[in-house]
Amino acid sequence: MNSLKSSLQEKIAFLKLKSGDSDAFAFFYDKYVARIYRFVLIKVSSKQIAEDLTQEIFLKVWQHLVDKKDIKSFQSFIFRVAYNSVIDHYRQNDRQELPLDYINENEDLVSDDALTLDDKIDSTALLEKIRELKSEYQEVLLLRYIESLSIDEIAEITQKEKNNVRVLIHRALSKLKEIISNNK
Template sequence: MNIRIEEKLLVYKVVAKKDTEAFAQLYDFYVGPIYRFVFFKLSNREDAEDITSEVFLKVWDYLIEKPKEVTSFKQLLYRIARNRVVDVYRARAKKNECSIETAEKIAIGNDLRKDIEIKEEQQDLLKAIKKLKHEYQEVIHLRYIEGLPTKDIAGILEMSATNVRVILFRATKKLKEFTEPDLKPKT
């Protein structure tokens, strides 16, 4: 069965019958990607776990209390997750606690030197991504880390697919400038 059709059927069961089993299947399918999305934004495991749980609770409430057509369950999840992350940023800004923590350590394999080089490259790339405008960071994450198509990104960020492609182009161009300084255009 097509994943989109199966997803719509599960959402229908949740809305019409308050089917917890159907919601559990949706949860199992999306909990990993939503957690990664939130963790990438916050760089804090505990906050990411809490917000991921909150996202699914909010989606459950939304589907049960306001039963209406959900065109894309995935977009709904990401939009709620994004809004919660913004709330956390605002709360941190008020408390003046905005600190960027490093991403989780990668597992060390057989070739330690190669693993260290890969880790350093990943950290450099993360630092470069963190230098980008917030809008660029979101599009880069959704496209390359979550693997979402531009159409879904457009729905999540509430913009046109063309605008997403333009932002993606500009963001990757900026990333290349940050990571390959000798390619930076001379001004």
């Protein structure tokens, strides 16, 4: 029931946002900033770049929304913008990934209560493996399992067919399993 109310809230805010209400924008910023940041960060590995890109993405969202009126869902829209921004960024900058040691040194990781030590080591390793996948696979896995988006939404975001998305996810998972078992 709570989700019904909040999805209605979001719908109302979205309509207000389309008519130029900046309070509605603040509402969406608060709701989505962490997710977009996370999505971008996983892909680009640098906090600085992630911050800059996230800001860019929100600005683009605002500008596009005021121009185009026929967007249905804020969530798919913002992720689409994020998705495209990340791709553009790669095209311009070539892959420049930080070595994964960087994550190990980060204190935040160690202070994470939610995960056991085992899990943490696993997570880092897992991230490493995911990064070995090609970017198409990475993206669908991120969108599906980290951002918990639906197949429909992912299809809209990546501009691919729904079936295509399902196949991609399946293949990504298989490939990932392969990589993991190969390294063990």
